[in-house]
Amino acid sequence: MSHIAFQPKGQRVDVEADYVVVGSGAGGAAAASVLARAGYKVAIVEAGPWRAPQDYPSTTYGAMRDLFDNWGLQVALGKSISPVVQARCVGGTTVINSAICVRTPGDIFRQWAREWGVPEQGLSASVWRHQDDLEQELCAELVPPASRGRSTELALEAAEKLGFKEHHVMTRYVKGCQGSGQCLQGCRNLTKQSTNVNLVPEVRARGGVVLSCAPVDKVVMKRGEAVGVTGRFIHPGNRSKGAGFFVRARKGVFVAASATYTPVILMRSGIRHPKLGHFFRAHPGAGVFGVYDEPIDMNVGATQGWASIGFRDSPGIKLETLAIPPEMIASRLSGGGTALMSKLSEYRHLAMWVHSIRAETAGRVRNLGGKPFVTYSLDLPDMHRLRAGLYLTAQMHFAAGAKAIIPGIHGLPYKLGPDDLELIKHAPLEHRRYITIMTHLFGGAVMGGDPRTSVCDPTGKVRGTRNLFVSDAAAIPTVLGVNPQHTIMGLARHFAERQVA
Amino acid sequence: MKFLVKHAMQALYPTTEHGPGIDQTHLDDFLARYRREAPPAMYAGLLAASLAFEFTPPLTVGQLKPAFLLSPEALDAHADRLTQHDAYAVRQLMLLIKLAAGLCWGADAQVREGMNLRPYPADPGTWQTT
Numbered sequence: 001m002s003h004i005a006f007q008p009k010g011q012r013v014d015v016e017a018d019y020v021v022v023g024s025g026a027g028g029a030a031a032a033s034v035l036a037r038a039g040y041k042v043a044i045v046e047a048g049p050w051r052a053p054q055d056y057p058s059t060t061y062g063a064m065r066d067l068f069d070n071w072g073l074q075v076a077l078g079k080s081i082s083p084v085v086q087a088r089c090v091g092g093t094t095v096i097n098s099a100i101c102v103r104t105p106g107d108i109f110r111q112w113a114r115e116w117g118v119p120e121q122g123l124s125a126s127v128w129r130h131q132d133d134l135e136q137e138l139c140a141e142l143v144p145p146a147s148r149g150r151s152t153e154l155a156l157e158a159a160e161k162l163g164f165k166e167h168h169v170m171t172r173y174v175k176g177c178q179g180s181g182q183c184l185q186g187c188r189n190l191t192k193q194s195t196n197v198n199l200v201p202e203v204r205a206r207g208g209v210v211l212s213c214a215p216v217d218k219v220v221m222k223r224g225e226a227v228g229v230t231g232r233f234i235h236p237g238n239r240s241k242g243a244g245f246f247v248r249a250r251k252g253v254f255v256a257a258s259a260t261y262t263p264v265i266l267m268r269s270g271i272r273h274p275k276l277g278h279f280f281r282a283h284p285g286a287g288v289f290g291v292y293d294e295p296i297d298m299n300v301g302a303t304q305g306w307a308s309i310g311f312r313d314s315p316g317i318k319l320e321t322l323a324i325p326p327e328m329i330a331s332r333l334s335g336g337g338t339a340l341m342s343k344l345s346e347y348r349h350l351a352m353w354v355h356s357i358r359a360e361t362a363g364r365v366r367n368l369g370g371k372p373f374v375t376y377s378l379d380l381p382d383m384h385r386l387r388a389g390l391y392l393t394a395q396m397h398f399a400a401g402a403k404a405i406i407p408g409i410h411g412l413p414y415k416l417g418p419d420d421l422e423l424i425k426h427a428p429l430e431h432r433r434y435i436t437i438m439t440h441l442f443g444g445a446v447m448g449g450d451p452r453t454s455v456c457d458p459t460g461k462v463r464g465t466r467n468l469f470v471s472d473a474a475a476i477p478t479v480l481g482v483n484p485q486h487t488i489m490g491l492a493r494h495f496a497e498r499q500v501a
Numbered sequence: 502m503k504f505l506v507k508h509a510m511q512a513l514y515p516t517t518e519h520g521p522g523i524d525q526t527h528l529d530d531f532l533a534r535y536r537r538e539a540p541p542a543m544y545a546g547l548l549a550a551s552l553a554f555e556f557t558p559p560l561t562v563g564q565l566k567p568a569f570l571l572s573p574e575a576l577d578a579h580a581d582r583l584t585q586h587d588a589y590a591v592r593q594l595m596l597l598i599k600l601a602a603g604l605c606w607g608a609d610a611q612v613r614e615g616m617n618l619r620p621y622p623a624d625p626g627t628w629q630t631t
Contacts, residue, residue, distance in 0.1 A: 057626070061624070330599050336595070337581045410587075
């Protein structure tokens with residue numbers, strides 16, 4: 001059997017493979033595909049269920065229940081509370097993201113070498129070569145004009161008017177986007193190339209096995225060698241516990257369970273490194289609504305279509321368009337009662353543009369009763385970046401013809417006109433006044449050249465072990481300032497390839 | 502408790518001249534499903550937030566009575582002011598109600614029609630077993 005889903009209590013499930021990969025998202029699936037292509041039997045062990053596109057939910061409620069990790073309940077706690085958005089299903093977060101494909105900037109490799117002792121020595125060439133392959137395999141393409149939607153068109157116009165040196169229509173792993181605006185709920189049109197529809201089935205076809213509904217409790221270590229993983233099946237409907245499982249690894253184990261779960265799995269497995277769980281980083285994001293005279297209908301068209309990384313170095317922000325569904329919009333607008341309903345009545349005329357910051361802040365992941373507990377508080381320079389991003393986004397809306405903007409900063413008026421922009425520039429810098437979300441997570445089990453500060457060596461191998469590797473964003477020691485899926489996949493393939501070369 | 506949750510949600514998402522409120526959706530069915538399916542911590546948070554909503558009119562409209570005894574005008578003012586309260590914890594609690602209620606209200610076919618969006622098909626709730 002090449003797919004083992006939930007098994008009820010009873011006899012333990014035992015599987016044996018050459019390599020075990022924990023997690024089936026960008027990092028796990030990319031590493032697993034390299035190992036399988038090299039002729040090894042690979043077992044992918046995924047905590048969530050396998051939902052094919054016909055199983056995808058339509059509503060946001062369904063997405064939270066069926067696709068998100070613990071209903072999206074995970075947050076980063078600090079001076080404020082920011083949701084941490086991750087998926088828990090075969091395909092991982094690639095099922096619910098916008099599949100944005102951006103190559104790893106060259107300066108990132110130089111930064112890793114300079115600050116973390118990760119030697120260049122062909123690393124960038126290797127990652128870029130894998131990214132070339134992935135762009136072919138996963139059909140990376142520009143959002144087609146017919147699917148861009150009015151919000152993306154307006155953002156393009158605004159960026160031109162403001163003379164942005166760099167801005168672009170997004171390239172995504174989407175083959176023939178139909179603009180259904182349902183990236184968040186999983187693409188039922190079968191156009192988004194999340195890993196559950198390509199790389200994971202390929203691993204099965206090459207003789208591998210997939211365990212779904214199978215959260216890994218720990219990696220079993222014997223004298224520094226990873227010999228397998230254990231856990232217990234969880235029913236995806238009623239969350240009841242099922243049979244235990246043991247997946248034996250003849251050659252090695254790759255952990256790719258996300259920047260929050262990978263460190264915790266390593267902690268539960270007895271890995272003792274003083275920096276395990278440290279250097280957790282993210283691209284915290286916030287958004288500004290523009291209010292337009294014309295209907296924008298932001299949920300008609302691709303969920304995301306336009307971006308700019310022209311401000312990546314200074315002040316350190318990335319700009320994007322983003323459609324949010326009606327279910328979520330009320331929690332983004334202030335107020336309640338008839339005032340809220342009046343605000344919601346403008347929905348068709350709203351365009352949401354967001355920015356995420358290339359944050360310097362580092363947080364921490366701890367093991368709280370076997371689950372990740374994330375602490376993270378934006379420092380002052382990052383708060384300046386956050387505010388600068390809101391100001392820039394607001395400027396764009398006015399350049400595009402918005403009659404007002406909704407900044408979403410507590411203490412400022414609900415709506416601002418073009419003459420009020422200075423209010424954003426001088427808004428207080430307390431994080432609690434802003435609505436932020438944690439996107440693009442990194443670190444927690446970072447790679448590096450210094451054994452004192454890095455959990456993994458530059459090949460992704462966990463220090464003090466012979467064959468345990470981290471092949472996801474947890475190994476990445478810095479933020480990128482661009483969308484990370486392409487980097488995670490390229491790096492995971494680079495790590496896996498080194499083991500089979 | 503269900504009465505308090507419903508009351509808070511209806512106060513936050515009332516029917517107005519702009520369109521249907523949450524009272525015109527399948528709120529009872531939604532709440533039953535939410536209680537059955539959501540993680541216990543999420544439902545407990547919703548209950549706590551609803552309790553806070555009902556017993557904080559003194560903070561917003563200066564009246565020493567629960568929200569369900571307020572006049573419609575005072576209740577509306579309470580709903581608007583509490584969700585924009587200066588205390589971060591209060592705003593976060595109210596967000597729990599707005600988020601849960603939004604999942605019900607925003608998925609309603611009538612509401613979506615007003616937003617030029619097609620009705621959602623049913624969530625299959627299925628997964629691959631083989």
